[in-house]
Amino acid sequence: MNQAKNLSPARLGRMRDVLGGHVARGDVPGLVALVARRGEVHVEALGTAETGGGAPIRRDTVFRIASVTKQITAAAAMTMVEECLLRLDDPVDDLLPELARPRVLAHPAAPLDDTVPAHRPITVRDLLTLRLGTGAVMAPPGATPIQRAMDEAGVAPRPGGQSLDPGIWLKRLGELPLVHQPGERWMYDTGMDVLGILMSRAAGRPLPDLLAERLFEPLGMTDTGFHVPAGRLHRLPFAYRPDPETGTLVPADDRSRWASPPVFPSGAGGPGLVSTADDLLAFCTMMLNRGRHRGERILSRPSVELMTTDQLTAGQKADNAVFFGGNSGWGLGVGVLTRRDDLAAVPGRFGWDGGTGTSVYTDPAEHLIGILLTQRAMTSPAPPPWHRDFWTCAYQAIDD
Template sequence: MMKMTSTGGLSKARLGRMHDVLAGHVEAGELPGLVTLVSRHGEIHVDAIGNAAIGGAPMARDTIFRITSMTKPVTAVAAMILVEECKIRLDDAVDRWLPELADRKVLRTIDAAIDDTVPAKRAITLRDLLTFRLGYGMIAIFPDRYPIQTAIAEAGFAPGPVFPSFPPDELVRRYGSLPLIHQPGERWLYNSGTEILSVLIARVAGTTLGDFFRERIFDPLGMKDTAFSVPESKYDRFATSYARDHATQKLKVFDDPVTGKFSSPPVFENGSAGLVSTADDFNAFAQMMLNGGRLGSEHILSRPSVELMTADQITPEQKLGSELLLGDNRGWGFGMSVSTRRDDLHNSPGRFGWDGGYGTSWYSDPNENLTGILLTQRMMDSPQPPRVMADFWTSAYQAIDD
């Protein structure tokens, strides 16, 4: 199914080329199906290709997907709502709300024994959580080499497609049992910041993360299918998640819509990777960001907050060791990446967004007034974008018609 509206500076012929290229990936059996959305100057092009499951119903515009790490920018927006209300400040120590993380110890060196530590030079702040400079996170060295990597895995935070499922208080307690890998503010480390931020937001707001998201972001933006789980009434619109079986090289079910982890409310509402959404729902969020915090009559954030969130916040020294995820052409704002130089068709400076490890991608480009969203449920095999993702972004930018 391909639905076009007026193309708003996008070439219809070149959008047709995009359809053909992406359909080729489905026909080759790389994934059962996908949904794409490209928006420019307020006009929207949506394409649904293939099936929501192997041998299942066709993909549709309102198919629901696990968006995993595309959750991170939503969590960052929630935090900035609280900042704008002066309930917490960017450079406030988190100790008041997260006493489990007070008085941190820091590894003397990254290869040190777990108890070979020095005191933290300062407390962890909200800014540290948003910029992933808190001292906790993924060490991008595989297989594990250091004692801290073993300790992280034993605590239940090993990198991979299975996310923590502890109650919020237990999650923070487990983080508190670990030393920091680096001093607060010293180095960018992936993922842990928004996991811990999930608990911080709920405690500061005095409600659950899911309720705060719904009341302050989802309901105002009309994101009716975005949540931390899928109710039974929507199972028929929920795509199956697949991973590649390395032994057979064939796709195998990773998460089933009816019996899987997203089919009932989770123990931990994970602000790093826990949301499900649709193309139109997430486009509402993306347009709000592109419009400086507004969508129609709804005012989620101020323009200065969005500008702060989408500006690169990390120095080259803080970025050391993160090249696997950020390369040499992206930095990090609050909860999302920010492109810093143009070295590809689609990598325009100022472009912001992030990918999801289960096969999703969102970026918005203020210079082009362009938003692209790719939704699949074919798990990524590495931090490097799969071919279908690379081809989607090439196709989206080659379709610009002015």
């Protein structure tokens, strides 16, 4: 365990005590917590790979990172924008004819045949900013016709990911009307899955290969991908979710499902990539260095700055207070803090959480990277206590 000169050793000990308490109480079976600042790295690996015992969690344990995938997909997309393979304000129609000339519901609760033409085409920017016009409808399940139709078609966002071939999924999505006009409102998740398909078609390469070539290989992210090779499967811990009635942790998925590539590699993160704390540190360090990694440029500085600038209006955030909490917004594929109202709420801090229990943010103002990886699924976009405690402990340890 490294003692970081930019972080208080005593206060890092407090982090271990606080997070260790969550493990001891059974809130999470195990976790890896990493805080990096100005080249110094502090890591805590606590608990076990399964409830009741098993192998200890280690620094190189491989975790399901879910929606943390989004910022990685977005960074790869921006490398393609820089090469002019994609253009932010170009319509997606040529590459995604399934989404050409969309119809839009007259209002979000309208019958599926009560539609109007889209005011304009869907663009690449719409996908990255999640203003595609469709996605997760924040209402009780089945409350509106479009929710029921998305569920029946198998295209609604869901934690377990999509089971359809991407082409079939996109065809079914395109057969349904949009909920909002393109560019009008922020709707979670779906735009990043569409973006992954767009990227694959633009490059003529499967999304897993595309991410490997553009990010994982140059950054040395050797344990990151859409599945876990057989020789590393033992490093993937069991995943859990709380039983809604008892609160007891129960298995969330079969570990063996990760032994082979998925039918639908999700750019959004359902279920998305697997990774380790050190692989994610490499990615975040590149972003903190404004696109550079060990002297090589992965992204331009302007691209990183654009990605990490809030792109939403107040009206576009209005229906999504549970995601933004009044102090944040959304850039290109990544959440961005905009207002200081807590220890960790530093304006300009960017990143996102994953529904499988992960949280990864980069803070340029404090030169700080925080990575929390657990195997307990979240039950709400609002962070659970151990997430909040991790971020409090990370920022209270700053020693200058």
